[in-house]
Every structure is written in structure tokens, then in C-alpha cells.
Amino acid sequence: MPQLSLHNFRIDQLKPIDLEVQAGECITLTGPSGSGKTLLLRAIADLDPHQGEAQFNGTTQAQTAPPEWRQAVGLLPSESHWWADQVGAHFSNPDTALLKSLGFERECLEWQVSRLSSGERQRLGLARLLANQPSVLLLDEPTANLDSTNGRQVEQIIHDYRQQHQAAVLWVSHDSDQQQRVGSRHFHIHQGRLEEVTWS
Amino acid sequence: MELIRLTPLDLGIAASLVLILAGLSHALRLGVGKRLLIAATRSIVQLLLLGLVLEVLFAQTNPFYMGGLALIMLLVAGYEAMARQSRRFTGLWGMGIGTLSMFITSFCITLLTLLAIIQADPWYTPQYLIPLLGMVLGNTMNAIAISLNQLTQNAWQQRSNIEARLILGHSWHEAIGDIRREALRAGLIPIINAMTAAGIVSLPGMMTGQILAGSPPLEAAKYQLLILFLVAAGTGLGSMGALWMGSRHLFDERQRLRLDRLSAPRD
Numbered sequence: 001m002p003q004l005s006l007h008n009f010r011i012d013q014l015k016p017i018d019l020e021v022q023a024g025e026c027i028t029l030t031g032p033s034g035s036g037k038t039l040l041l042r043a044i045a046d047l048d049p050h051q052g053e054a055q056f057n058g059t060t061q062a063q064t065a066p067p068e069w070r071q072a073v074g075l076l077p078s079e080s081h082w083w084a085d086q087v088g089a090h091f092s093n094p095d096t097a098l099l100k101s102l103g104f105e106r107e108c109l110e111w112q113v114s115r116l117s118s119g120e121r122q123r124l125g126l127a128r129l130l131a132n133q134p135s136v137l138l139l140d141e142p143t144a145n146l147d148s149t150n151g152r153q154v155e156q157i158i159h160d161y162r163q164q165h166q167a168a169v170l171w172v173s174h175d176s177d178q179q180q181r182v183g184s185r186h187f188h189i190h191q192g193r194l195e196e197v198t199w200s
Numbered sequence: 201m202e203l204i205r206l207t208p209l210d211l212g213i214a215a216s217l218v219l220i221l222a223g224l225s226h227a228l229r230l231g232v233g234k235r236l237l238i239a240a241t242r243s244i245v246q247l248l249l250l251g252l253v254l255e256v257l258f259a260q261t262n263p264f265y266m267g268g269l270a271l272i273m274l275l276v277a278g279y280e281a282m283a284r285q286s287r288r289f290t291g292l293w294g295m296g297i298g299t300l301s302m303f304i305t306s307f308c309i310t311l312l313t314l315l316a317i318i319q320a321d322p323w324y325t326p327q328y329l330i331p332l333l334g335m336v337l338g339n340t341m342n343a344i345a346i347s348l349n350q351l352t353q354n355a356w357q358q359r360s361n362i363e364a365r366l367i368l369g370h371s372w373h374e375a376i377g378d379i380r381r382e383a384l385r386a387g388l389i390p391i392i393n394a395m396t397a398a399g400i401v402s403l404p405g406m407m408t409g410q411i412l413a414g415s416p417p418l419e420a421a422k423y424q425l426l427i428l429f430l431v432a433a434g435t436g437l438g439s440m441g442a443l444w445m446g447s448r449h450l451f452d453e454r455q456r457l458r459l460d461r462l463s464a465p466r467d
Contacts, residue, residue: 046454066455071369081364
């Protein structure tokens with residue numbers, strides 16, 4: 001059974017989508033800006049109204065309470081937002097090992113959000129998402145604000161998490177090298193249609 | 201004590217002070233003279249009209265007249281509460297949220313006061329009903345307008361923060377909780393300030409009026425306390441009701457933040 005499946009899934013910008021992502025699989029998604037990639041991820045996380053059906057592990061979105069759905073189907077927006085002053089207030093159950101693998105000591109939970117660099121914000125944003133242990137990851141350009149070293153590190157973390165938790169990953173990326181590194185199948189949005197890409 | 205009646209001449213003396221002020225403003229080119237005169241004229245017309253209407257109403261105790269008047273007061277208050285918000289809920293919700301919460305709280309509180317505290321006979325005696333309802337309704341209207349305005353403004357500005365919490369699996373309750381708390385606080389600040397400063401910094405207007413009209417000061421103080429408590433209860437419960445309904449309506453059945461339910465800002 002696929003971890004995440006979309007049947008006749010519709011948002012305004014795109015033609016109906018049928019897509020299945022297996023457990024442990026990573027699919028990359030690309031397309032011109034404004035083509036609806038971000039809106040598609042938001043709709044799958046059930047942040048925006050949409051039509052059609054999304055299933056997680058065989059259970060439909062409509063059957064799942066919204067908070068549970070969003071914990072299982074975790075969205076990483078391209079920019080992370082922080083509502084409290086301290087980093088720690090944004091974590092439900094901080095995972096020290098995970099923080100360490102992203103290059104943070106436990107003390108980082110006491111840091112002030114206003115003093116974080118953009119790279120730190122991005123990596124801590126990933127950490128607070130993974131602390132929820134989602135089974136599906138929807139990643140909206142997770143390395144866009146990072147230098148190549150940090151970017152590679154984030155790729156590695158997501159790779160390890162996917163292996164360890166058999167998570168299904170839908171990864172929006174503009175970098176074709178990165179798409180080939182991380183994904184096993186690749187899709188492109190062309191004129192509102194989701195098309196599978198094969199590289200020769 | 202005897203009520204000292206004010207003659208038109210008495211009021212004329214007071215009004216001439218305002219005229220002097222307006223003249224000064226004109227001479228010194230301060231630019232508020234015209235507005236001052238308009239406001240003073242409006243207050244003369246409005247208050248004399250109100251006095252006339254009340255004289256007529258006080259002369260009769262028809263419960264249907266009272267009900268009709270209360271309904272008009274409620275609808276005007278509901279409209280005013282909506283009109284003071286820069287981002288309103290679209291459709292019936294815009295006026296509905298404020299009007300409904302005012303109806304529940306202000307009417308219940310006024311009714312309770314008339315039946316259990318004042319015990320006038322009959323309970324809808326206009327001399328008690330209209331001023332009480334007016335005080336509670338007017339203050340509740342202000343508080344609801346302030347709190348709903350805060351709620352919608354902050355929800356709009358902090359959209360990304362609210363959605364960041366939803367994404368991490370927080371319920372709509374948690375996601376809007378901080379904003380709702382702030383909004384309630386803003387709505388209650390005026391009455392808290394009024395109660396805190398009452399008698400030390402300010403002599404409340406109602407009590408002043410009663411004393412001038414000949415009531416013993418202690419009786420006037422008791423009535424003032426009654427009004428303060430009723431207003432505090434009305435504003436607090438009214439804002440809580442309006443905020444609960446308003447924040448619930450900012451989210452749909454799938455707990456998505458639906459700012460499309462708010463209209464574009466007005467100034």
C-alpha cells in the first residue's frame with residue numbers, strides 16, 4: 001500500500017493529479033515559479049481547500065482529524081516561521097540525537113529566535129518538523145537558503161530519516177543535480193499538468 | 201435635597217464658554233474651532249431629542265414599546281461594532297457575531313439586574329430599563345469592536361505564524377490562542393482602567409450627574425458601583441463570546457485558516 005496517494009486531486013492551478021508515493025520513496029517535483037508547486041504541497045497538508053482525495057496509509061484525509069493528518073504528513077515550507085521568543089517553545093518533544101545530527105547542541109533550545117541566522121532557522125525548522133516523526137515529508141525547497149555544505153548536510157539528514165522511518169518524501173527542488181541525488185522518480189509541472197521526467 | 205432645575209439661561213452661560221473657546225481657536229488659527237462648534241451643536245440636538253423621547257417613553261410602560269426600543273438599540277450597536285473594524289467578516293457574520301454576543305450578554309445582564317437587583321414594578325419600567333441597557337450595551341459594543349478588530353488584524357498579520365503551528369499539528373485553538381488572549385485583554389483595558397481610577401483620578405460621569413441632580417453621594421456611589429460591575433461583566437462576557445465565535449469562524453471544518461472570510465481593509 002502506498003504511503004501517500006492522491007486520486008483525482010485538484011487545486012485551481014493544476015489539472016487533476018493521480019500520484020502514489022511508496023514508503024521510503026523520494027519523488028522530486030519541479031516547475032516554473034508560480035506553477036503551483038507550493039500550493040500543491042499546502043493542499044496535500046490540508047492547509048488550503050481543494051477537491052479530490054488524498055490518502056495516507058490507506059486512510060483518507062476526510063477520515064483523519066486535521067491535526068493528526070498534519071503531524072503524519074509533515075510540510076516544510078520554504079521559509080520557517082517562529083511564533084515564540086525561544087527556540088525550545090516550538091518543539092513538542094525535542095530529540096537531542098536529531099539536533100546533534102543537524103549540528104546543534106541541546107542548549108540551542110534556549111536560544112532566542114531573533115538571533116538565529118537564516119541557515120540555523122532553516123535547519124531548526126527541519127528539526128522541529130522531524131521531531132513530530134511524520135511518515136510523509138513535503139519539502140518546499142529545503143536547501144534554498146543554505147550554502148552547499150549545509151545543503152548537503154540537510155540532504156543527508158532527510159536521507160537518513162527516510163531510510164530509518166520508511167518515510168515517503170515529495171521534494172520540490174530547482175537544482176537538477178540535487179533532484180538526481182535525492183530522488184528516484186522525477187515530476188515536472190508543465191502547463192498545469194504533472195508530468196513524469198526521465199533523464200537519459 | 202431639592203433638584204435645582206437648569207434654565208435655558210444657565211445652559212447659555214456654559215455654552216458661551218464653548219463659543220469663547222471656538223473664537224480663540226479661530227483667532228489663533230488653531231483649526232479646531234469649526235469642528236468644536238459642530239460637535240457642540242450635535243450634542244445639543246442629540247441630547248435634547250433623547251430627553252424628549254425619554255419623557256414620552258417614561259410616560260408609558262408598554263412592554264412592546266420597550267422591546268422595540270431595545271431591539272433598535274441592539275441593531276444600532278451591532279452595526280456600530282462592525283463599522284469600527286478595518287477587516288470585517290464577510291456576509292452576515294460581519295454584523296452577526298457582535299450583535300449575537302451583545303444580545304446574549306447585555307440583555308441577560310440587564311434583565312438580571314432589573315429582576316433581581318432593582319426589582320422595579322413592573323420590571324420593564326423605562327426609567328430603569330433604558331439607562332441600564334444603554335450603559336451596558338454601549339460599553340459592550342466598544343469592547344467587542346476593539347477585541348474583534350484586534351483578532352482579525354493580528355490573524356491577518358500573523359498568518360504565517362498561525363499556519364506554522366497548524367503545520368506542526370497544533371489545533372486551531374492552540375494556533376489562535378495567543379492572539380485571542382491579547383484581543384480579550386485589549387477589549388477589557390478600558391473598563392479595568394475605569395474601575396481602577398474611579399474615585400481617585402476621575403469622578404465618574406454618572407455619579408457626578410446624580411450628585412448634581414441632588415442624590416446623596418453615598419447613594420450615587422452605590423449606583424456607580426452597580427453600573428461599573430454590570431459594565432465589567434457585560435464587556436468581558438460579550439468580548440469572550442464574540443472572540444470565540446470570531447476565532448472559530450477564522451477556521452473551517454478542516455481547521456484551515458480562512459482569511460478569505462475577511463473583507464479588504466477600510467480606514
